[in-house]
Amino acid sequence: MSRLDRFSSALFLAVLLSGCASTRTASTADEALMQPRSDVDAVYVGYVNAIAKQRGTEVMWVNPPKKRVSASVASAR
Known part of the structure; x- marks a missing residue:
């Protein structure tokens, strides 16, 4: 495997994992909708x-x- 292939694979995995880490769970999304x-x-x-x-x-x-x-x-507040 060449260095470019390794680098692009590592970069792809890093982007993929960072996208998954930034999503909210279903329970926190429901709490925001129910307020x-x-x-x-x-x-x-x-x-x-x-x-x-x-x-x-x-x-x-x-x-x-x-x-x-x-x-x-509004000004009284």
């Missing part, structure tokens, strides 16, 4: 989901809408 999102505008989400259900479709929220906060409330 309540208090800043989501539940009224709007419910409205859109109800209309979608009437039309026979389903909505998958990738980036759910957030509640709008007025400037006076």
